[in-house]
Amino acid sequence: MTVGLVASTLGTAFAAARETRIPDAAIARAAQLRETALASDLGYRVTESLTTEVGARLAGSEADARAVAWAQAKFRELGYDRVWIEPVSFPKWERRSESAQVLGANAQPLTLTALGGSPGGTVEGEVVRFADLAALEAAAPGSLAGKIAFVDYTMARARDGSGYGAGSRIRSRGPSAAIRAGAAGYLMRSAGTGSHRNPHTGITRFDDGLTPIPSAALSVPDAQQLTRLLALRPQRVRVALDCGWDGTATSHNVIGEIRGSKLPHEVVLIGGHLDSWDLGTGAIDDGAGVGLTMAAGALIGKMDKAPARSIRVVAFANEEQGLHGGNAYARQHAKDVTRHQIAAESDFGAGRIYAYSSSAPAHAKVADEQIAQALAPLGIAHTPGKGGPGPDISPFAAQGLAWARLAQDGTDYFDLHHTPDDTFDKIDPQALAQNVAAYAVFAYLAASAEGGFGSAAKPVAPPSE
Template sequence: MRAPLWAAMAAVLFTGSILAGDAAAAQRETRIPQAAVDAAGELRERALASDLGFKITESLTTEVGPRLAGSEADARAVAWAQAKFRELGFDKVWTEPVTFPKWQRRSEHAEVLGASAQPLRLTALGGSPGGTVEGEVVRFADLAALEAAPAGSLAGKIAFVDYVMQRAKDGAGYGPGGRVRGRGPSAAIRAGAAGFLMRSAGTDSHRMPHTGITRFDEGLTPVPSAALSAPDADQLARLTARGATRVRVALDCGWDGQATSYNVIGEIRGKGKPDEVVIIGGHLDSWDQGTGAIDDAAGVGLTMAAAKLIGQSKLRPARTVRVIAFANEEQGLYGGKAYADKHAADVRKHQIGAESDFGAGRIYAYSSSAPDYAQAADKQIADALAPLGIEHTPGKGGPGPDIGPFAAKGLAWARLAQDGSDYFDYHHTPDDTLDKIDPKALAQNVAAYAVFAYLAASADGDFGSAPKQVSPPEE
């Protein structure tokens, strides 16, 4: 039986809409031109043979050293970054102000009192108030045990959380370890404690305590809070197992008004779409104990080097490669938040972003938030990274810390996962120094970031950046 005319017309219209939709989808599919893919191979080999990333990292750690946010050295680091971008020949260099509370460390001491009197090696947690406290130590195996302590049960005592952080290639053990540092002091105060001690959030056995920022819940009066080195935590655990143990902790540190530092930004301008950008970078500040080599001079050095090498390519990418040396990541992602707020209206102009803030170990995996229509380009990037020993791991990981606030506003992100097996041996300690960086591993990082940024900047189409509120997965 012949279909009515209206049905035939509807069928034609429906078929036409499908074909039009297919054509639109095909037109929208993001791909990378073969000429750019070929150029990326040459760029990869140049980067592997270059020591530029190491030279930049050496310059920052030697000429500036530790760079506590808001300090005089932090200001020198800002000046260093501007001068280095210009020395490297970046097309545009500027700063954007970032304001935050200023915390200072002056001195720290601790000792066991009584028959087993002896010194303890510790360091104040960032954000801790100063003061001297003395009291009996109460040991807790983990954060949950401390949080279960009844109110008032630790009156006049010092809480000690003896949680042992686990080593992992992807740094997964840092989550539980970091929560002890972030939530432990407030839990101790709610139980009535006069002070807080923790086994450092680290994986080493050296007598070097790990610092890091902590927070105090609103309405609580902060108490002196510090981290013990692993051997000192072991020693204190043995002493408390033998009976009541008294400790004196004396910290001279605390908040001191406001400070302003700067995100320092350099660009290698694109040839066809210079107002659209791929962002890469690391954070410029560090803690004050070591020279901030793996955390995060390496991230600044390798991304500066990657962009410089892109600028030397015969075939420049269409989009601009923007390198950001973020301010004050360590005490609360202040630089990343400031950048996200300032540039939120231009999120569509940001093709994709990636941050290096996990040391200088070899990159072993790549993933991104690319939507379905950009999967072909994402695989092209992954294929270009494969000769570096980098596996494509779709659906895994998340954005770097300073990229996170912008990713929450809709920025597309990529993850170039570094091997962090030994990262937490040195993280936030006096041992975070240049000798912990393998120049060949750092060159592999430079090559990976150069290939990623170059190809993303060369793509025909986008990677999904758009104004929206999302909850990106945590790195």
């Protein structure tokens, strides 16, 4: 045998030794776990408990504090080995009241809701309609002086929620564009796909150096009504918002952990965000994510044989107003990125999961395929190279955390998202059980793998969800 061949053989053997695989015994146990989770209503009951006993959980509110207490108690009730909290501080925004009316010959009320981060105030002025954000951004400085800008963009429905990008940009960038053009107020067609008279809230931002103006979202039918009225004649509208920032608040990331059998200081992280907007009861956004991941961890904890690594479930604080919980977790655990095997977050409702992908590097492709095969009986396709980490996972993923995506069917998600209609009755128990089964199988197998999934302390630019 030549020296070159020896070196090649040794190199191949070394590479094979580093290849991440999941033992056959763990795959067999995961199959039973999958069937147990499908037959369980635990995720549904946990979600019901949160949305019923606490209800809406606006970050920094009294209900937010009750949600933190609820989550700690629920983790303990479910048998988690360790439960703790980590503080998260942020500016506190409050909503008190809101209304709007068309004035003059066509006088009538409009249904709207203040955008999170909007200041309070009452403004009255002529409405100027724009078809999209680009049209508003092209408006000349001063051209909207004393007027109310109205962006009437129709968000597209999509299974993967891809239409939300344009809709959310209108919410986040539109008010600043309106201010630059001199507007006294800002209205937008809700970033949503439903036809019910429910406006969609969500956080907005104002660029540095600009004086914020009252900013709100009209329900889709009211936006359509205002467009028809504008086709008849110029219209004046009065918008009255009582809302705004009120100091700072401290909430908490709530964390529960099922202890691993061989490598307990290494973790597979799953979770959702505990806060919600205040209009509904935060069932699909994101009570379901919290409920299903809590249930997945609990079902793993009840197995006869624990996985090698610990299962960590995080109920993140204040995702809605700027990923505050996710950023705080990434800062606090930055030195432990290599102890995090891989992470996945559920924050896209309660629809069935239809696809799985991850950031697994070449040496973990076999294990990644093994996980995909175990998920296939749930109707989940393997889609390597697709998607990105969930919102609260993304700050840590940017530091090198390995991530997985379990893509939920969001065809109807934006009918309900950030509206008064985001309530528990919208959740399908069977679909939620499928989610629990998928997260349980994924977490158990990742925690049982012999080898890692690529987490390392390194700056990366993960693709967006």
